[in-house]
Amino acid sequence: MNIQKLWTWIDQNGERFEAVSDAVWGFAETCFTEYQSSKLQREVMEQEGFRITTPVCGMDTAFIAEYGSGAPVIAFLGENDALPAQSQCADVAEPKPLTPGGNGHACGHNLLGTGSMEAACAVKQYMEAEGISGTIRYYACPAEEGGGAGTSDCTGNLRRSKKRPSKQADRITALLMILSIWAEALRESRWNAGI
Numbered sequence: 001m002n003i004q005k006l007w008t009w010i011d012q013n014g015e016r017f018e019a020v021s022d023a024v025w026g027f028a029e030t031c032f033t034e035y036q037s038s039k040l041q042r043e044v045m046e047q048e049g050f051r052i053t054t055p056v057c058g059m060d061t062a063f064i065a066e067y068g069s070g071a072p073v074i075a076f077l078g079e080n081d082a083l084p085a086q087s088q089c090a091d092v093a094e095p096k097p098l099t100p101g102g103n104g105h106a107c108g109h110n111l112l113g114t115g116s117m118e119a120a121c122a123v124k125q126y127m128e129a130e131g132i133s134g135t136i137r138y139y140a141c142p143a144e145e146g147g148g149a150g151t152s153d154c155t156g157n158l159r160r161s162k163k164r165p166s167k168q169a170d171r172i173t174a175l176l177m178i179l180s181i182w183a184e185a186l187r188e189s190r191w192n193a194g195i
């Protein structure tokens with residue numbers, strides 16, 4: 001599978017992942033209450049052939065989606081939680097709450113979680129097409145915004161779990177999180193440019 005085939009897969013599946021992002025936007029669940037968001041993401045990852053472990057470290061909305069086995073372990077980090085009092089209509093560049101005082105995704109975790117999921121699924125497709133062995137993991141971390149779980153604490157709890165990532169995955173999780181954001185921005189710029 002060359003890089004163009006990978007982009008084709010991403011483009012062919014873009015609307016499905018955008019629908020997940022839009023749904024998570026609409027749920028606007030705050031820290032430790034990401035039940036609908038977590039359920040939807042688990043369902044998508046199961047449909048893509050990932051094994052699901054949940055709850056993780058006593059957090060009901062945390063889960064690990066895993067595909068394959070052995071090294072390397074490639075890990076993606078996603079978040080779903082919204083912020084209180086940040087309700088906002090979609091596609092509006094000025095303050096316009098859906099519900100005055102309601103919850104909203106002012107930090108874009110609907111995009112971060114879904115973009116990381118899509119990246120994990122795309123890497124899975126690539127590894128399958130090329131006959132590459134290894135493990136892909138998607139870590140769904142709740143309560144990044146407040147609640148004490150935060151990404152660093154949640155990631156620490158996940159590292160201490162039975163599904164502890166290898167040292168290689170520990171080193172690349174943050175990089176892949178950044179790359180998934182970059183890939184989503186690049187895809188958006190390609191879409192806007194008609195590529």
